[in-house]
Amino acid sequence: MASVKLDRLTKQFGAVFAVAGLDIELPDGEFLTLLGPSGCGKSTALGCIAGLEKPSAGSILFDGTDVTERDPHERNIAMVFQDYALYPHMSVRDNIAFGLRQQRLDEATIGRQIDAAADMLDLGALLDRKPVQLSGGQRQRVAVGRAVVRNPAVLLMDEPLSNLDASLRVKTRTEIKRLQREIGTTAVFVTHDQEEAMVLSDRVAVMRAGKLQQIGPPMEVYRKPANLFVASFIGSPAMNFFEVETGLEDGVIRCRVGQTVLSLPTGVVAEQSLGAIRGGRKAILGIRPTDLMANAQRDLTLEGDVFLVEPIGPVSYVDAEIGGQAVKGLCEPDEAPAVGAKVRFGALAARVHLFDPASEARL
Known part of the structure; x- marks a missing residue:
């Protein structure tokens, strides 16, 4: 050895x-x-x-x-x-x-x-x-x-x-x-x-x-x-990404996804990145489909229109259009929404990632 x-x-x-x-x-x-x-x-x-x-x-x-x-x-x-x-x-x-x-x-x-x-x-x-x-x-x-x-x-x-x-x-x-x-x-x-x-x-x-x-x-x-x-x-299905505008208000990070504003704790980014966020900057927000649960109460919510449901046995993936883009989330098979219905996804703030669009590095 x-x-x-x-x-x-x-x-x-x-x-x-x-x-x-x-x-x-x-x-x-x-x-x-x-x-x-x-x-x-x-x-x-x-x-x-x-x-x-x-x-x-x-x-x-x-x-x-x-x-x-x-x-x-x-x-x-x-x-x-x-x-x-x-x-x-x-x-x-x-x-x-x-x-x-x-x-x-x-x-x-x-x-x-x-x-x-x-x-x-x-x-x-x-x-x-x-x-x-x-x-x-x-x-x-x-x-x-x-x-x-x-x-x-x-x-x-x-x-x-x-x-x-x-x-x-x-x-x-x-x-x-x-x-x-x-x-x-x-x-x-x-x-x-x-x-x-x-x-x-x-x-x-x-x-x-x-x-x-x-x-x-x-x-x-x-x-x-x-x-x-x-x-x-890393990860299957692949992570969902959103182009967002960020800012620091009242001690939290505000991210606008379409018409939705998400509030994230400052701990989701490195301390050295907070200065740039405070002044407002573009970023890429990522959420894994396995962390985006349909019909669940979480820190963050996103709403969209279902266009596909993919049952794979123990879980089903739900594809919805949110802010003009396709987003994939997860649900229990017996709770899968119908195609064409509205769906509300919930995510924990600790499972959200922010990246710099220029360097592609994690913030």
Whole structure:
């Protein structure tokens, strides 16, 4: 097991910076997810940690030792890929054993390691099968088993669940998290799926265009997004945004949304932003659909006309037009308003976010 430090990690392809000055420190045993849309640099950063990509600048340290120039086999890492990368002519047993035999371990030790991995990942009945005889979820468990059986210092996973169907993704991510907890390996997981990141991670590092936007525990990133990009990327359905005029009156922040004036406590913004708000300024107000409840008495209310109701089982989403824009909220299925009816949404002031429209930073 090892701590990992990325110190101003940079990877440049011609004039394009795939990774630009990435600074991240992982303590030993942490599960970190690099999260972001396609092309944000997350897989390139993972490749640099693995030694598959050579950084253009910066350094990578394992337990304080600089490994930037070391080859992958010198780093004691294991990697799980998106496409499984199993040997089709080998049995599950031999696929798992392959890396151990490359290390020239004796067969008794290899056997014990295979049995331990098979037990953890429920592969015992599959050891003599070939990959073609396995489902997608089973193949991915074999790929994970082949990686962890070597007891790597760092386990790297590049979108390993993206080829699985929805139910298998949920099951497999649970197995990956449980396994990582049991063996205590430092893990770096790459995905564009914010739900996977929220469920699996000790911390989430959100990336955009090669740059780190925010890093922190999943619920901290969800509840206190650092900027508009993080606020819009994290959370499903996406956050509602309103362009508002703000001002400070009688010790509260006034925000005008269409014809509605909302009153927010000053604690929803940083103290250094209050001066600008006092003089009046434009801002972008954000409220998550899951924090905007239909037919509920809350600190803030917004009224609109329903144009769509989306039942998804335990809850229903209600889409309404408010101030000329579409807004999504939440309701109990049995209390869903009819299409064309008026709806009143309620939100807690503590769940409202304000952002600067120019810098996109959280106020």
